[in-house]
Amino acid sequence: MVVGERKPFEEITRMLEGHKKVMVLGCGGCVTVCLTGGDEAVRVLSSQLRMARDNQGNPIEIIEKTVERQCDPEYIEEVHALVPEVEAVLSMACGAGVGFMAERYTSTPLYPALNTTFVGGSKKEGYYVERCQTCGECKLYYTGGICPITRCSKSLLNGPCGGSTKGKCEIDPEVDCGWQLIVDRLKSLNLMDRYEEIMTSNDWRTNRDGGPRKMLREDFQR
Amino acid sequence: MTDECKTESRLEKILRSGKFAVTGECGPPRGADAEVIRKKCGLLKNNADAFNITDNQTSVVRMSSIASAILMMQEGLEPVMQMVCRDRNRIAIQSDILGGAALGIKNMLCLSGDHQKFGDHPQAKNVFDLDSIQLIQAVRGMRDEGKFIGGEEIKGVPKLFIGAAENPFADPFEIRVPRLAKKVAAGVEFIQTQCIFNVTKFREWMKGVVDRGLHEKVFILGGVTPFKSFGMAKYMANNVPGMDVPEEILKRMKDTPKEQQAEEGITIAVETIKQLQEMPGVAGVHIMAIEWEQKVGEIAEKAGLLPRPSV
Numbered sequence: 001m002v003v004g005e006r007k008p009f010e011e012i013t014r015m016l017e018g019h020k021k022v023m024v025l026g027c028g029g030c031v032t033v034c035l036t037g038g039d040e041a042v043r044v045l046s047s048q049l050r051m052a053r054d055n056q057g058n059p060i061e062i063i064e065k066t067v068e069r070q071c072d073p074e075y076i077e078e079v080h081a082l083v084p085e086v087e088a089v090l091s092m093a094c095g096a097g098v099g100f101m102a103e104r105y106t107s108t109p110l111y112p113a114l115n116t117t118f119v120g121g122s123k124k125e126g127y128y129v130e131r132c133q134t135c136g137e138c139k140l141y142y143t144g145g146i147c148p149i150t151r152c153s154k155s156l157l158n159g160p161c162g163g164s165t166k167g168k169c170e171i172d173p174e175v176d177c178g179w180q181l182i183v184d185r186l187k188s189l190n191l192m193d194r195y196e197e198i199m200t201s202n203d204w205r206t207n208r209d210g211g212p213r214k215m216l217r218e219d220f221q222r
Numbered sequence: 223m224t225d226e227c228k229t230e231s232r233l234e235k236i237l238r239s240g241k242f243a244v245t246g247e248c249g250p251p252r253g254a255d256a257e258v259i260r261k262k263c264g265l266l267k268n269n270a271d272a273f274n275i276t277d278n279q280t281s282v283v284r285m286s287s288i289a290s291a292i293l294m295m296q297e298g299l300e301p302v303m304q305m306v307c308r309d310r311n312r313i314a315i316q317s318d319i320l321g322g323a324a325l326g327i328k329n330m331l332c333l334s335g336d337h338q339k340f341g342d343h344p345q346a347k348n349v350f351d352l353d354s355i356q357l358i359q360a361v362r363g364m365r366d367e368g369k370f371i372g373g374e375e376i377k378g379v380p381k382l383f384i385g386a387a388e389n390p391f392a393d394p395f396e397i398r399v400p401r402l403a404k405k406v407a408a409g410v411e412f413i414q415t416q417c418i419f420n421v422t423k424f425r426e427w428m429k430g431v432v433d434r435g436l437h438e439k440v441f442i443l444g445g446v447t448p449f450k451s452f453g454m455a456k457y458m459a460n461n462v463p464g465m466d467v468p469e470e471i472l473k474r475m476k477d478t479p480k481e482q483q484a485e486e487g488i489t490i491a492v493e494t495i496k497q498l499q500e501m502p503g504v505a506g507v508h509i510m511a512i513e514w515e516q517k518v519g520e521i522a523e524k525a526g527l528l529p530r531p532s533v
Contacts, residue, residue: 153337154308154348158355159401161334162389162416163463170463171339183394196400198408201312201356201371 001030001121002094003128004037004114013052015111016090019060023086024113025079025101026066027093034128037092037114039066045092045113070097076104083108136206136213142194144185151178157199223438228365231328231383232300233272235533237412237441242499243506244527245302245414245443246270246518248294250285259290262515263297269519270509271530272329277304281341288322295326302385303327306335311351312360312371319361323380331385331414332357355408358386362409384409389416390427391466399430406439413440414508417447420466421497428503437503444498447510448517449487452476488521495525
């Protein structure tokens with residue numbers, strides 16, 4: 001899933017300065033799962049905003065709404081009657097959701113309430129970790145399912161640098177060395193021969209370096 | 223190993239003629255004052271065969287490696303241009319290789335580079351378009367096949383003697399020899415190792431290197447760094463990632479009176495070099511006297527490595 005973290009409250013209030021009526025729009029997708037952008041998060045943030053503005057003697061009117069997914073034209077259509085009633089929409093979706101909303105509703109400013117942080121999963125409730133950098137060309141076959149692009153701080157493709165110490169990365173003793181994980185895994189699977197294959201220079205065109213990416217299923221086009 | 227040189231490098235000539243090589247190191251200044259390099263060159267001259275010029279080491283901004291290397295050549299010393307993958311993509315890297323070679327640089331060291339987190343610009347975006355092994359492949363392809371990474375032909379190939387680093391003390395230990403094998407397969411010609419304080423562990427790694435016959439395909443130069451003080455030894459033991467300083471060495475520094483610690487550090491370095499000279503497969507030493515360039519000559523002298531042979 002896409003993980004997002006709520007922006008600092010002060011940053012959000014700064015974005016809303018000068019507005020008297022806004023919509024706080026949640027997303028029922030990934031950010032609901034990671035507890036930052038769903039129904040509940042919309043309620044909490046809206047209350048905080050109202051309270052802060054009341055305290056300043058400058059009240060704000062907020063429409064609270066959550067759609068199934070903001071990255072889907074069908075669902076964001078649900079708010080088409082409400083958007084013209086507000087001066088701005090504060091989206092609690094990931095960056096993709098904010099982008100979809102901004103493309104659909106062109107005459108209303110769209111503000112992000114979250115920082116979209118990474119593609120990952122939850123190790124336990126409230127604890128999320130990155131596992132994919134969407135480089136566009138999956139190398140997990142060579143590395144036993146552990147991603148060197150994501151898990152190595154330098155995205156090295158041919159093994160650990162000289163800073164790997166006791167299983168930890170040189171940048172932080174709390175961070176696992178991605179290559180230690182890969183080597184341990186390849187060893188346990190008896191696949192260490194894959195380590196000695198040189199991965200030649202990567203083609204980053206599949207990454208964002210090739211410009212904004214798209215995927216088209218021809219069989220679904222009519 | 224073939225004694226036929228592929229470049230005009232003095233370091234390559236020394237190594238291929240079977241002589242025990244000595245390299246030193248020179249860190250560029252954090253400013254545009256060329257005098258700093260010239261002064262360091264004065265201290266280093268004739269004390270080693272070639273001298274590494276570090277490339278923004280520990281991710282701290284310094285005078286560029288290429289420019290410093292040119293200044294060094296003006297002083298009559300042979301530089302080894304270090305190049306890290308952290309700050310440039312393959313376009314800039316290949317461009318700098320061409321530029322460096324055109325200006326007369328004859329040795330290059332291919333490194334991944336320290337993470338920018340350690341430096342003075344932790345906010346920077348890192349590149350790592352290539353890693354060190356892919357960089358070795360790139361330079362080798364440019365020199366021997368006359369082709370850029372992208373496949374286009376080079377008119378006027380860069381004649382560089384190709385080196386890399388290896389840290390026998392980093393983890394996981396069991397892939398440290400295979401990792402060297404990958405560098406050899408990529409085309410590296412000489413290796414300078416991380417500072418050796420744990421000679422026993424280095425010996426174990428070297429045995430693995432010799433067992434695989436890698437010492438016959440690449441020249442291994444053991445890294446040696448003298449401690450200036452017990453404080454420095456402690457700092458390196460605890461704060462520098464991938465550094466292995468055994469307890470007995472720390473104790474030896476600690477038990478030495480403060481005013482004699484620098485001398486003791488040099489004694490340890492000389493002892494290490496003497497052990498390396500006896501070790502099968504070791505082709506030379508790389509003396510990294512960090513901001514202590516004036517001691518390289520003394521260490522080389524005491525280890526019986528001076529005068530350097532002329533080739």
